[in-house]
Amino acid sequence: MTDTTPFDWRPFLLRWSAEWADSLTDDGTRSEDDEAARRARWLGFPPASEERIAAVEKRLGRRLPPSYREFLRVSDGWQHAGGFVWLLAGTAEVHWHDDESALADIFEEYLDEDSDPEEWREAGVWRRGLQIDVEADAMHVVLDPEDVDEDGEWAVYSWASWRAAPPERYAGFGAFMREMHREFHSLRAHPSDGEPEFVNDTTREQDARMERARQAALRGDWEGALPLLDEAKEYGRPRAVCLGDQIRRLLGETDVFRLDDVAADLRYAPDLLPVLVAGHAAGPFRSDSALTFHMRGAGEDTVAAARAMLEEMRAGTYRYAPAGPFGKAVGRARELARWGDCDAAWRTLADALPDWLPLGPDHLAPLGWLADPLLGPLLTPERGRELLSTPRGGQRGASPARTAGLDPEGLAWLAAPDSDDPPSSYRFVLLEGVAPADLPGRLADGDGAGLEAPMTSAETRRRAFHGRWEFSSYDDRALVAVGRAGDGWSFAFDGDPAQFDADRFVSPAVAASAGTGTRAVVVWCGSPRPGRGEPFLHLSVARDGIEQYAFTHVDGETHRTGEIPGSLDPGRFSGPGSGSIGERALLAAVSGEFGVRLPRHALTAGRLHTFTTRSWTRPPGEGEGYAVIRLGREASS
Known part of the structure; x- marks a missing residue:
């Protein structure tokens, strides 16, 4: 997320601090600073005075960007920014990085005269950037004084050796801190045994937004639902990944499908499990561990159902056969697709969508047909959008325009x-x-x-x-x-x-x-x-x-x-x-x-x-020669 909308720092930081404190156990082992922050329910420090901020700006020779400046006026530094930056700089610690990490030299080694100027500019951020990390897990965070927007915000760049990825860019310090708050939530969303349940105002807000997204998706407003689900996913909310993957899979945006948070619920197996298993069957992995990687938490019954589906898919015998009126339409569509009438097969499925009912609250659309060898090829991005735009699951709304057929007339x-x-x-x-x-x-x-x-x-x-x-x-x-x-x-x-x-x-x-x-x-x-x-x-x-x-x-x-x-x-x-x-x-x-x-x-x-078929050529006539080619081991026998 790169939202740079101004916001009030103090309520945001107070909420973050309280959520962090509540996520800890009373008898856990922690440092004195962390224990003091837990008791005070405050991850920050006293605010920096205007004189102190002006003094650091004089030392640096630059006026600080607005969001970082306003942050310092509320807290002169910050502890536990996300999961991997343990201390962010206040006025006493902030300084020019001056390639202290040697990252500029490292990144520039991979550049040459044909490299894009943007690549050279990003590599140079480690020479000119303002370092704001003090203690971190092999992570470096800098503000870039040459990457400035119309509001005067300096972009933030972070890089960690263990990520094995290019530096992350954020539009400004405010955007960076919001992302670190989301990262904190994502890492705490699944408490370990003995840890308190992770429930707070932010999780309740995100879950409420997810429910609005679910209702919108069933009404056919997938475009309104997807951003809400994506945000909930960034906060690590259970179910958000599976709900979002259902939409993206139908849009053709991903072949990956994850059931992490609903895998334990066997009622979803007939419709959601086939999509996950089909992705595994088509991939290079053969082991059960690879199959169940995105089924963490699934019981033995669900895992057994997945293995049975996998064998059917590899044998080409899997058939999608849901219950009810929609299931009857699926049967008719399979028969049409079986003999090549794919357009009629799609229309049969699409016209039956208003009769489709979800198997539970985490089910947004029929998906099992994507794994069916005859029905799966019917999907196109346009048809996926038509399906997602169709009201279903008992919801009402305007029907979308029909997508055009794929088959031209004639020969x-x-x-x-x-x-x-x-x-x-x-x-x-x-x-x-x-x-x-x-x-x-x-x-x-x-x-x-x-x-x-x-x-x-x-x-x-x-x-x-x-x-x-x-x-x-x-x-x-x-x-x-x-x-x-x-x-x-x-x-x-x-x-x-x-x-x-x-x-x-x-x-x-x-x-x-x-x-x-x-x-x-x-x-x-x-x-x-x-x-x-x-x-x-x-x-x-x-x-x-x-x-x-x-x-x-x-x-x-x-x-x-x-x-x-x-x-x-x-x-x-x-x-x-x-x-x-x-x-x-x-x-x-x-x-x-x-x-x-x-x-x-x-x-x-x-x-x-x-x-x-039988041969399309006649047998050789009298006196006619013909050629025979034998290959491999048969040629030498």
Whole structure:
């Protein structure tokens, strides 16, 4: 905090002193000075006279900054400023630091001619600064006479070797002392056994502000709630960290989630615990101690629940399933996300938010869905703000504006993906009148072919090569993601296909469409050779096991079969005299002709079921050669 609003020093210092005295036990061991301060309920000293202040200013050759000057008029020095400065200077001790700590030399060693002037200026504060620490725990505190605001306040810089961090800057002495008061509270907020309960006017004020923040957050005013919670966190108030983390996690501002002060309450486990466990599952730490670090105080039941969730998440089987009307909406949203309709899944969740009820007073919003492998990818910062702005938990308020969907209409987005590294090639099959779950029966070999568990596009690429030691130029089986492609249509999509071979390619449209009233559309776009050659395009359409029409445009030539409808005629997509076909125009025509689309968010950021198709190339003919590559230990066996 950098609040520099003027305030009355005496009430502030009297309150601080009383809170410090009350935090001590009657029979504790302490120094004579501390015992005298406890009995007097005063951490300060007699005030400095105007003459004494003027004399020190004459000695220093500078007028002291306003807040420090006013402080000295109330107390000529201070004991226990925070947890690590045991004595702050009064008029007798304050002096120019003159690099007494050698910190200027140390910091300047790391600077060179390319360093920012601000870095040089901050390093030099230890030469020009006015030292105000007298006794401290390896900490140095100075006022900077060259870092002055419009009110004449000098910035305060503090540095401690054990922090392993750059110097802390405060806007002025008043701001520094307020922060030290907060630090004192933060360090005393959790008394040890035998210490008195830490309750005073400041803690009661902060707890009341936290309650106002909680009510505001449930009404949808998260912007008003967050500063109150952040301040309470600085004072070390129990619950403030967990409440603030709930908001920041939904805003996408942090992946860290802590349950320190509510971990012992098992009622929160179904919704808050999954977020903490998911962060651990995604991180590099494997030990139970790392998992329970932010669950201090949790009982055996809570720890056991966390371990069970961790195993489910690593196995990909975790499912978020809350109770009540909101839980029913979660189930519907999962089914929509499962087949790629992420926008509809989000709307299902968002529309059910007014029915959501917290599990207790430390619960601000549903969070367990973030750990669900299908629902978690629905979150964006915009959607997080919509959720947080929605009144819930029995509160009333204005509903926020709906966030826009993430999926564009149709197929044309494939020609201009939102990526710095777009795929050089992709292919997909669209099937009419066939559910996504039934696609393996149409496109895969064997009666037992089925869907794999949902996975991301990156996981799909890794899965395509997992356990394979042999690769043949005639074995072009595709690991495809599946989902719904519009009203009555399903898709199977391969975003990383093998090299296209026009002579050996066999469209899966005919076999996939076998049956009454079934249409299959196959599209393959990309480059015939990585980094070389013109793009190639293929389209084939079959019905009931019979190809209706197809064309392949490769090496500047177009090969046609069947009667191609005018809307899909490749001549419509050719540039004048160029012999090339526009990929984007073809995709727009296909989506217009069949009323189909592909879900961009599910394919690029979500999780979808997958399966492996039969080969897209024909077997070798008589006299044809083919290549087989064997890798690793299989190559030598």
